[in-house]
């Protein structure tokens with residue numbers, strides 16, 4: 611079949627999407643379309659996510675940010691109404707390939723949601739949870755990983771004297787950092803964050819942002835945020851989505867100071883809801 615001739619709009623969009631070096635990319639999304647009960651939510655998205663960088667997904671409510679993030683660790687698997695086309699590769703391997711175990715994929719690609727969701731157990735046990743599921747660690751080794759994960763999540767100093775207390779005794783901001791520590795404990799390669807600070811106060815938000823910036827030395831981060839200042843503060847690359855399409859994808863500085871397309875400019879300047 612002959613390829614459709616590209617429309618001027620499609621050419622403009624293609625020019626506004628940065629091409630990340632395949633060798634430097636951790637995730638590769640190619641021609642991804644997704645629909646809920648036949649209603650499209652993502653249309654033919656193609657982008658690469660660079661390794662050890664923070665990539666932000668921005669765009670108006672309902673544009674498909676969470677849908678895309680959830681696709682990256684197969685959270686749609688249990689939704690029978692979802693249909694999907696296209697490829698998602700993690701370090702070159704298609705995540706839907708039959709040999710990929712979904713539990714192992716979710717260990718490699720961790721996810722943190724908007725509302726902190728610590729388990730009803732102690733601070734220590736929350737972080738040790740995934741390690742216990744994996745098994746194989748002696749108590750001393752487990753203690754070391756728990757401390758490492760809590761330090762990585764910038765929470766250790768606040769909780770080291772009270773590891774046996776209920777996780778629910780922590781503040782919202784501390785709970786979110788605990789959830790990040792729980793995710794880090796199993797050593798993921800990618801951390802997906804869906805508006806991780808939108809339920810938090812400004813000080814807790816700044817702590818999460820600092821944490822995100824510091825974590826990129828360890829892993830690849832993908833951040834969904836409504837807050838454009840936040841995207842500008844923490845991300846290296848920004849993808850602007852609208853109506854389920856990838857409109858523009860560029861280094862964050864370039865996207866915010868010199869957007870290529872009018873649609874992007876209208877959004878970042880507040881002319882589009």
Ligand SMILES: Nc1ncnc2c1ncn2[C@@H]1O[C@H](COP(=O)(O)OP(=O)(O)OP(=O)(O)O)[C@@H](O)[C@H]1O
Nearest residue numbers: 646650651669670671672673674675676677678836
């Ligand atoms: N489980 C679902 N079943 C049916 N439709 C859904 C489901 N989840 C999302 N949608 C629809 O898919 C589209 C994209 O939703 P999504 O949650 O990905 O948007 P979003 O960009 O994350 O929005 P927000 O900024 O409000 O969180 C919307 O039209 C939404 O109504």
Ligand SMILES: [Mg+2]
Nearest residue numbers: 675676677804
């Ligand atoms: Mg969302």
